[in-house]
Amino acid sequence: MNSSLIPEKPLLISPSLAVTIGLEEACMLAVLNEAAHYLPTRAWQGHQWFTLDNTLITRLMPFWNAYDIDRVSRNLKDKGIILLHSAPFTSSGELQLAFNEQATAPRAAAPAQPAIASANRIAPSWQPDQELLRRLAELNIPEAFAMQQLPEFITYWREKGDISHAWGSRFLKDVIYKWRHHQSQTAREQRELRDQQENAFLNRDQETAMHSQWRPSRDALEVLVKHASISLAFVEDAIPEFILFWKERGDVGKTWNSKFIQHVKRQWARYTSALEHDTEPRRIPESWSPGAEVFDVLRLANIDLEFAKRQIPEFLLYWRESNQVYASWNTKFLQHVKYHWAKQHALATLNSQQVDSHAGNQSTHPATSTRDRSLLEDLTDRSWAQ
Template identity: 60%
Template structure:
């Protein structure tokens, strides 16, 4: 039984094609393909040309005005799917068109099987020499796809469709759909690769997870960790490397320094003034070497350090520890690398009367604001 709501043959079109070239374009292309099935047309310059007058088009597509037909047909031409030789439709009231698929076998009668046109549909198999024409290349360029990428996709595209042996009207549209998909995948892969591997930059900081591993699990003072950031950043910036494991590298870097730092601590509990001829121990220089701090720079700091503390007349039990903090502070200032240092303006030797307890006795939040280890 025929429904009264569908008194005529419906228009059929491919949803995937509509997603690629547009809904209106897919509808017009489907209508033109249906006409090509039963109208003979003429063959010229490697293409089959068909002419449709206004009454025929209005019968096929009564829901479109002349302006609509001109706009959608022009869009198909701009996308490289059809060729148009007639004047603008609103002026000529006719459409002289051809599907943009060169039939190379028409000019080479000795090898007619190479192109293999389908007598039932007028569609053609893809030629081994098929290439996108100038119109299609202009449309591809609107997507900012480089020419070399287009050339790279052609062999695979042609080989795939020749192996399948299928015939189609619009190889240009199929190639455009294939190309856009490959380009999106390539861009996504490139972005993922960029997200994985990044260069070190002056604003880099370890993640909160990395800080928690060092503070809570390795029991390393957060102030010591903060002081290690500038030298770590400077070293990897100068090398120019890219990586995706900066946090892991930083954790290992700080752990090595911390072990050497603890080995360099003086265990004499009796505070004393700094001697006039004081020099840092070799362990101190080993720690600074691990921190990638120039040893000549460190040695130049010794006279100033000794003079400051002799003038201040203070006593401490570990002048090596004080000197490490002093050198790291001035090294960071010299290279203008900023860290989260709430008391960076204080000299390394100034004391903090409100020194908190050990790392084990404090929360991570307290550790994030504490630099008392160096006072």
């Protein structure tokens, strides 16, 4: 007795095959296997090829649209189950295919089940095929970008130890995901750059006075660190000195970043010329004292020389007791003095702001933190020695 709910011949799908390759893929494979019984074939490159046109496909698979047919047939190709010779179905309207099995004789009335490519680990020399690169090109993903992702892709899956029927399909998904992330990140950077340019344009004619919270711009730091190859720590150490000098002068200007770049470059030139050329590490001598070039660097940095000289006894005592060796004690002393000078400047700025607050005055740039360190912590602080 035939049920009215099934007016036509049903599709027979192997449950185990659906688990292995996917339900949609197993469904299309069943339709193709059935169609191969009555469609004419031609032998080419060791396989029997046949063609399904748009009319036949619409009749055999009315439950899918053109994009679904294109997607599922590509999945079967990526899994190594069928071979495709036609252009994408969405543009060609046909499928020219062959089952991925060697043709030894004309197709019999009951053809054998198509062979499924065995799953295996990804090879160290695995490469995407031309069909995969063509699909990336259709998505406007540059081939150079895709190939840049290949070493990381192979390393990841080899370390994980997974096996797969379709490494091409996995690689395609991985590249699409990374390309979308790359595009969103590029768009965000472009927006930030555009905002910076707009702000710079709006503020180009505004003169401002130096203040305690001033910081060099990202462009200024890039000029110093990337292009002039100056240590970022050295640049950071120069900021308090630069702020103190121009705050005391009371000047206003609109080129603070340019002045800061010139200031740091001059300091760096003197600093590097003052480095000792002897690279052999040694303990600090009992009668050590900083060289004259060290005080030239400090004078250029607008650091009080008397303040620097007062640091010598503590510096000598600490390094004699630590018994460590260094190639340049002049460099260590420069770092020590610059650290304490910047620290004293920060404390002086905080005390000034607290006095203004107690006097009922509004500070233009209020302190962002309070001093909660004990005297013992200050006296035992040796972070400058790191």
